[in-house]
Amino acid sequence: MTQISMTVNGKAASADVPDNTLLSDFLREGLRLTGTHVGCDTSQCGACVVHVDGRAVKSCTVLAVSLAGAEVTTIEGVAHGKDLHPMQAAFKEHHGLQCGFCTPGMIMSGIDMVNRYGAEGKTLDAAAIRHELEGNICRCTGYHNIVKAIEDAAGKMSGMAQAAE
Numbered sequence: 001m002t003q004i005s006m007t008v009n010g011k012a013a014s015a016d017v018p019d020n021t022l023l024s025d026f027l028r029e030g031l032r033l034t035g036t037h038v039g040c041d042t043s044q045c046g047a048c049v050v051h052v053d054g055r056a057v058k059s060c061t062v063l064a065v066s067l068a069g070a071e072v073t074t075i076e077g078v079a080h081g082k083d084l085h086p087m088q089a090a091f092k093e094h095h096g097l098q099c100g101f102c103t104p105g106m107i108m109s110g111i112d113m114v115n116r117y118g119a120e121g122k123t124l125d126a127a128a129i130r131h132e133l134e135g136n137i138c139r140c141t142g143y144h145n146i147v148k149a150i151e152d153a154a155g156k157m158s159g160m161a162q163a164a165e
């Protein structure tokens with residue numbers, strides 16, 4: 001067992017966990033943050049994507065003990081109170097989900113790609129979104145509305161960033 005201590009959705013989280021505990025299991029079973037889904041446990045589906053220190057990672061590929069002091073954000077932490085994150089709102093508006101199983105990972109990956117492209121001054125168009133989504137599998141939607149949602153959210157998020165400057 002190892003004692004771990006990190007920040008999850010802005011709150012301190014510590015626990016004694018077996019050394020082989022995956023971040024996905026710590027979040028879901030240790031903290032009851034079940035919005036992070038586990039579809040494959042083998043780094044293929046992307047349902048488990050969260051942010052660690054601001055970057056998207058597949059939480060089934062990371063050991064919790066390796067994240068001492070890290071800032072972790074899950075799907076439960078992206079809204080501001082009752083206001084959905086623009087990426088969540090865009091998925092709702094563009095019907096970017098059906099069963100919803102892949103959706104937390106899609107949204108966390110979408111936010112990450114918008115932030116990365118924005119920081120690098122690159123255009124996140126539909127082709128780039130499709131390329132970026134290669135690590136996220138959806139069995140229901142055919143991806144079309146997911147791409148539309150991320151494209152729409154990208155515009156809204158960059159507008160918010162400019163307004164904050």
Ligand code: FES
Binds near residue numbers: 049
């Ligand atoms: Fe992590 Fe599928 S559960 S990639």
Ligand code: FES
Binds near residue numbers: 096098101103
């Ligand atoms: Fe069902 Fe994507 S909405 S897997």
